[in-house]
Amino acid sequence: MKRFITLAALFFSAHFTFVVNAADVGSPADMSDRYCTTCHGAKGEGNIAVQAPRLAGMEGWYLQRQLENFREGIRGTHTDDLQGIAMQSMAAKLTDASIADIVSWVGAWEFVAADVTIEGNVNRGRSAYQICASCHGTNAEGNEALGAPALAGQNDWYLLTQINNFRAGIRGTHPDDSFGAQMLAMSATLRDDQAITNVVSYINTLQK
Amino acid sequence: MTNSVSRREFLNLLGAYGGSSAVLSAGAALGLMPLASQATEISLSNQSSNGKSVAILGTGISALVTAWELTKAGYNCTVLEASHRAGGRIFTVRSGTVIDEIGNYQRCDWDDEPHLYFNAGAARIPSIHNSVLSYCKELGVELQVFANESKTGWVQDDAMNGGKPVRNTDYSSSMTGFISEMLAKSLSAEEMDSSLTESESEILLGMLRSFGDLDEDMLYRGSVRAGYRSGGFLDHGSKKDVIALRDLLKTRLANNVMTTTQEGSGSGPLLMQPVGGMDRIIYAFANRLGARIEFRSPVTAVMVNNNGVEIAYEQEGVPKSLKVDYCFNCIPSHLMSGIPNNFPMEYIEALNYIRRGKAYKAAFQAKERFWEKENIYGGISWINAPIRQIWYPPHGIHKEKGVVLSAYNFGGANFTEMTQEQRIENFISSGEKIHPNYRQMVEKPITIAWHRMNHMLGCAPRWSRSRGGWSEHEEQMYTTIRQPVNGRHYLIGDQSTQHSAWMESAIQSAHYALADFDQRVRAEEA
Numbered sequence: 001m002k003r004f005i006t007l008a009a010l011f012f013s014a015h016f017t018f019v020v021n022a023a024d025v026g027s028p029a030d031m032s033d034r035y036c037t038t039c040h041g042a043k044g045e046g047n048i049a050v051q052a053p054r055l056a057g058m059e060g061w062y063l064q065r066q067l068e069n070f071r072e073g074i075r076g077t078h079t080d081d082l083q084g085i086a087m088q089s090m091a092a093k094l095t096d097a098s099i100a101d102i103v104s105w106v107g108a109w110e111f112v113a114a115d116v117t118i119e120g121n122v123n124r125g126r127s128a129y130q131i132c133a134s135c136h137g138t139n140a141e142g143n144e145a146l147g148a149p150a151l152a153g154q155n156d157w158y159l160l161t162q163i164n165n166f167r168a169g170i171r172g173t174h175p176d177d178s179f180g181a182q183m184l185a186m187s188a189t190l191r192d193d194q195a196i197t198n199v200v201s202y203i204n205t206l207q208k
Numbered sequence: 209m210t211n212s213v214s215r216r217e218f219l220n221l222l223g224a225y226g227g228s229s230a231v232l233s234a235g236a237a238l239g240l241m242p243l244a245s246q247a248t249e250i251s252l253s254n255q256s257s258n259g260k261s262v263a264i265l266g267t268g269i270s271a272l273v274t275a276w277e278l279t280k281a282g283y284n285c286t287v288l289e290a291s292h293r294a295g296g297r298i299f300t301v302r303s304g305t306v307i308d309e310i311g312n313y314q315r316c317d318w319d320d321e322p323h324l325y326f327n328a329g330a331a332r333i334p335s336i337h338n339s340v341l342s343y344c345k346e347l348g349v350e351l352q353v354f355a356n357e358s359k360t361g362w363v364q365d366d367a368m369n370g371g372k373p374v375r376n377t378d379y380s381s382s383m384t385g386f387i388s389e390m391l392a393k394s395l396s397a398e399e400m401d402s403s404l405t406e407s408e409s410e411i412l413l414g415m416l417r418s419f420g421d422l423d424e425d426m427l428y429r430g431s432v433r434a435g436y437r438s439g440g441f442l443d444h445g446s447k448k449d450v451i452a453l454r455d456l457l458k459t460r461l462a463n464n465v466m467t468t469t470q471e472g473s474g475s476g477p478l479l480m481q482p483v484g485g486m487d488r489i490i491y492a493f494a495n496r497l498g499a500r501i502e503f504r505s506p507v508t509a510v511m512v513n514n515n516g517v518e519i520a521y522e523q524e525g526v527p528k529s530l531k532v533d534y535c536f537n538c539i540p541s542h543l544m545s546g547i548p549n550n551f552p553m554e555y556i557e558a559l560n561y562i563r564r565g566k567a568y569k570a571a572f573q574a575k576e577r578f579w580e581k582e583n584i585y586g587g588i589s590w591i592n593a594p595i596r597q598i599w600y601p602p603h604g605i606h607k608e609k610g611v612v613l614s615a616y617n618f619g620g621a622n623f624t625e626m627t628q629e630q631r632i633e634n635f636i637s638s639g640e641k642i643h644p645n646y647r648q649m650v651e652k653p654i655t656i657a658w659h660r661m662n663h664m665l666g667c668a669p670r671w672s673r674s675r676g677g678w679s680e681h682e683e684q685m686y687t688t689i690r691q692p693v694n695g696r697h698y699l700i701g702d703q704s705t706q707h708s709a710w711m712e713s714a715i716q717s718a719h720y721a722l723a724d725f726d727q728r729v730r731a732e733e734a
Contacts, residue, residue: 035310038290038662040546042508047546049560050665085625086660090311 033098034105035090044109046155048117051083053158057111059142060103062149065179067091067099074174081170083161113153116204118160118197125202131189132199135182140206147179152206159200163187167196249342250719252726253733256282260729263288263519263530265507266538268296270700270714272493273343274536275500277722286530287497288521290506290663294494296538296701297329297667298711300485301571301654308662312628314654318573318611323604325485326571326611328656329667330711332356333480337712339719340489344482347492354481355602357468358587362642365459365592373589373642374451378434379465381421382451385428388420461590464597468588483603489711506663507539509548512694536721538701538714540564540666541689551693558685562703563673564659564666568620569613570595570635572653577610578643593638594622614639614653618667624657631655668702668709678706690720695728 076088172180586602
């Protein structure tokens, strides 16, 4: 009898779904935490229209650290960090297993260098970059040992926003963000908007 | 103290707005304003034999209309939808509905009753939105009248009446009275007499007296339209006190209270809604399109070439592709910016330019229909707080429970950045200023922050960045995105219109694209 009821319930619920509810095939069970592409682009190449940076090609160790920082509120809690806040509310729900899943998923995406959208004085940018190079590498390829991510190939508009955020204390001021604090200090060496534009323009010339 | 308006006070006020001639010349436009939207109809050439294929990206109403019209005309249609549901910003929440907000997953567990639903996106159909109404008729979507205003609703502003709410009718009767009184005074002045004939003045004064319920001296001294203080049925009614003009002017809510029933681009005294939820329209299309719609199929690339369009997409993480002759695309422009494509530079510039709206709504299942005990059976209460509005359901009258819209803010960024708990506390503490027992009435609250909804990331698109209207550059970009790429790819949806946020606009964008498309197909065949 019980089996009959189960079968009948299955039949009727399937029937209902098809006839009345063809516009909705959702069920809570099949939702995962793989939301990244909605904001970061279908292939993780970044999306300027929603100010979400490139993830394709990002180092797994750096992605994991940033997801954990967002989750713990170490990043994305400053009231002026609008994009960071959006990311923080997403990351707050992630489990360690979800983060591991995302890092391995994103790790499989193909890296394609981002389009150049910013133009500045590359020569001046080159000399300013020498300070950056000590951590991020001569070719902006990143240095895991120093905790510094690759910059080459990243969306230039995103680099600009983040350097500005560090300079303004919007990022890197949380007491538990030791790498951020270091970056905040270094960003002070870039004196004005033009200097930042120049250094980003130079990074645009580097190959990952 | 008399509450009437001094003549000097009024003339100063009028002078500040350009004087009587300005008012009169504005009046000259009466009768010239177009009201109804032109019903756009579509008549495609029948293609049952040529086997042409079309991909439709997204399932907003523009996409469903496109797919439906093309299917009827014999085209081979495939509709790709990234989400688990169809409809885009036409979204009804009821028992069991999943609200797929990124970082704030919600599942609605209201009682499973037909009247317990909430239109989280599109919610009102004006009488003049002919294309929407025509599809409802064609598809057999049952409609009912929607009450957009209740004069028994409330107006609340901390700056007015010590923060205590006043009834809409108290507010609007007084405001209408004072406006009429001021105009009547201006008409008796010599400088105004010269502008109107004696008979025109008489008709106007008669109307003003009636419009504002003025007394014999053409002064506003209160009106029974605000309801009685006491009596009114077995005994003579006694009028309520007048709210002084200066008190009425302590809030800017008059902008909303005095205009809700003005017919125009999207409002009016008589609006409509489908019985059971706005998504009945979506279901009607989706049921007819059946398996042509593929859910959970996010598009990952759109490449237009000389012979057609190649679409890459994913299903359950597996890459798939589709080669079609034509493509109609209603994916929000700001998401299309993140999908690899080979569109021309100026097309991409326009896509990147359109900003995403930040509308926010919230709702809850009310334990009791407390508003009915306050003589409210629909309509809106206006509040000068981030929640802006409370809507009472005009359906399900006298049933045990109802679903209340507890916030609707067009620029809802502040809510978007709150946690779910903060959003709920915010709407409860604002609503409590109007309904003292509000907090106890709230069951199972839900919130809709369109800026964070998965596969949407925004509400109605916003084109113009200045209050002064569209710039020449914006008009140029608009022209660009209305042209098909290579005659093969059409951008549709309210993003391809100059009046976003309405289903009518989205449908007309589809009809516009289909008309262009049909012309090309006919030309090819000729």
